[in-house]
Amino acid sequence: MMKKALSIILLLALLVVFFACSPAERTAYGFSMGSDYKVSYDFNGDLDKEIADLFASVESSYSVRVDSSVLSRLNAAKAGEMITLTTEENEVLYQAFALASATRSAFDPAILPLVKLWGFDPPYEMNGEVPPADSAILKATILSGMDQFTLYHDLSIITKRSDDAALDLGAAIKGYAVGRALDLLREKGATKGLVWLGGTVGALGDSYPIGVTAPRESNQDYAFRFTLSDGEICATSGDYERYYEYEGKRYHHILDVNTGYPASSDVISATIVAKDGLIADAFATAVVVLGVEKGVALLEEYGIKGALVTKEKKVVTVGLTVTIKDTTYEIV
Ligand code: AMP
Ligand code: MG
Numbered sequence: 001m002m003k004k005a006l007s008i009i010l011l012l013a014l015l016v017v018f019f020a021c022s023p024a025e026r027t028a029y030g031f032s033m034g035s036d037y038k039v040s041y042d043f044n045g046d047l048d049k050e051i052a053d054l055f056a057s058v059e060s061s062y063s064v065r066v067d068s069s070v071l072s073r074l075n076a077a078k079a080g081e082m083i084t085l086t087t088e089e090n091e092v093l094y095q096a097f098a099l100a101s102a103t104r105s106a107f108d109p110a111i112l113p114l115v116k117l118w119g120f121d122p123p124y125e126m127n128g129e130v131p132p133a134d135s136a137i138l139k140a141t142i143l144s145g146m147d148q149f150t151l152y153h154d155l156s157i158i159t160k161r162s163d164d165a166a167l168d169l170g171a172a173i174k175g176y177a178v179g180r181a182l183d184l185l186r187e188k189g190a191t192k193g194l195v196w197l198g199g200t201v202g203a204l205g206d207s208y209p210i211g212v213t214a215p216r217e218s219n220q221d222y223a224f225r226f227t228l229s230d231g232e233i234c235a236t237s238g239d240y241e242r243y244y245e246y247e248g249k250r251y252h253h254i255l256d257v258n259t260g261y262p263a264s265s266d267v268i269s270a271t272i273v274a275k276d277g278l279i280a281d282a283f284a285t286a287v288v289v290l291g292v293e294k295g296v297a298l299l300e301e302y303g304i305k306g307a308l309v310t311k312e313k314k315v316v317t318v319g320l321t322v323t324i325k326d327t328t329y330e331i332v
Contacts (some may be wrong), residue, residue, distance in 0.1 A: 028052065033059050033174055034122075035198025039181060042205070043190040054184055055197070058177040061089060062169045064112065065123065074158060075112060075166035082157045090156040092278070096172060099282040100146045103298060106286035108257040112166035113143040118262070120242040120253035121170065129244040131251055131261075141260035171254075175235045175281025178202040182233070182277075200281060202233040214328070215269035215309050216240045223329050224307060224315050224322040226273075233277040237284035238269035238309075254288045265291030269309040272299070273320060279304065292316055 028039045028048035032055035039051050060066050064075065070089045077083055085093065093109075100108045117140040119126035131137075148165035151158045169176075174197050181195040182202045192205035201210060207229045211222030215238045228234055239262070243252035252262045270287035274280040283304055287295035292308055296318055299306050305319040314332045315324060324331055 030055065032056060033063065033177060033198065034065075035174065037195075037197040039185075039193065039195045041185050041190040041193035043185070043188065043193075045188075047185065047188055047190065050184060050188070051181060054180055055177055058173065058180060062092065062173050062176075064166075064168050064170070071167050071169060074160070077160065079161055079163050079165075080159055082159055085156045085158060087156065090151075090153060092169075092176065093151055093158060093167075094153050095278055096169060096282070097146055097149070097151055099172070099279065099286075102302065103282070103286035103290070105145060105257050106289035106294075106298075107171055107282040108144070108146055109167045109169050109172070110146045110148050110165060111144050111255060111257050112168040113140040113164060114255050114257065114260055115168050115170075116140070116166075118251075118253070118255060126244075130246055137260040141257070144257050144260075171237070171285040172278050172282040174198055174200040175233060175277035175279070175284075177277070178233050179277030182231070200233065200235045200277065201228060202277065203228045203230055205230055210234060212236055212269070212271050212307070212309075213238075214325075222325055223269075223309055223313075224324045224331075226271075226307065226320055226322045228273065231275055232273050233275070233280045234271055234273045235277070235281040235284040236269060236271040237281075237288045239263065239288060240268065254285060256289050263289040265289060265295075266310050266312075267291050267295055267308045268311055270295065271307045271320075273305040 025042050028051045030037050030052050061069055062071055063069050064071050074083045096109045115121055116124045117132050117136055143162055143164050148161050178195045178197050178200045182204050185193040185204050194208055195202040207227045209225055210228045211225040214221050214223040239252040239254060243250055254263045256263045267288050270284045272280045272284040287308060292310060295308055299318040307320050307322050308316045313329050315329050316332055
């Protein structure tokens with residue numbers, strides 16, 4: 001069973017879909033954090049409920065769409081109000097702010113004022129398919145960015161400077177959840193597993209081939225594939241998921257907190273592979289903002305693997321061996 005399973009290829013559709021049969025004895029299916037999930041695992045027992053509970057708990061802690069989540073409470077708080085964090089929330093926010101520093105705010109969780117204004121993500125709404133007014137963008141840009149927050153890590157307390165400053169962990173939470181799911185499988189004694197949550201994938205106990213969707217293509221074909229090894233998590237971000245075109249320019253859901261506008265780099269899709277899911281997911285978003293030159297420098301600086309697809313259909317790799325599907329793409 002496992003031998004057969006190892007020979008499958010996974011394709012990414014909107015980021016990743018399962019292409020063939022399951023890699024392990026059992027498979028849990030469900031929906032969490034706005035995405036379908038599929039978790040296959042080799043275990044003498046049923047972990048489906050534990051997996052569902054884990055994803056539900058991550059969502060209820062960190063989703064801005066759940067009123068009782070720590071992010072919603074913090075976002076509704078007044079400037080200067082002290083919000084007390086659980087040990088886990090404290091660590092997640094600490095790591096998220098550290099990633100914002102590491103990426104020079106290319107990934108920045110304090111981006112919700114801009115996310116709301118641009119409205120690409122439900123429940124927020126777009127202003128038709130017309131960019132917001134410059135004055136509104138400027139106001140939201142001033143309210144965005146991690147400088148708006150102070151995390152007193154030793155005290156497990158966070159405060160903000162403006163009433164309207166707000167956090168959104170949408171760019172990193174799936175990676176975090178996939179990492180937690182791998183930990184769960186490991187702790188319970190599962191020997192092999194493959195966790196898939198809305199295109200973010202984690203591997204346990206074995207290596208699995210992964211295909212990455214050709215960005216901006218209407219077909220569901222893959223651009224390149226690579227092998228995800230035991231303990232690794234991969235996340236893909238791209239400018240082709242939620243976007244519109246206005247006066248010949250593309251506007252999409254990955255925003256640059258430094259400009260207030262959607263990222264306009266030469267990278268249209270970034271796939272990052274790391275042992276830590278929060279890092280993989282946050283870096284994937286950051287690299288789309290940073291572009292090839294700064295994105296490659298960031299990955300090299302932190303020793304993180306990745307493959308970036310450029311507008312010119314070049315695949316730029318950092319520490320990752322990839323196979324392109326055909327001559328549509330070129331590895332550089
Ligand atoms: P991802 O698909 O992981 O790149 O996450 C994109 C989502 O994260 C968006 O839909 C926004 O909710 C949020 N977001 C957009 N731009 C950024 C950014 N530069 N840093 C952090 N979060 C962002
Ligand atoms: Mg991300």
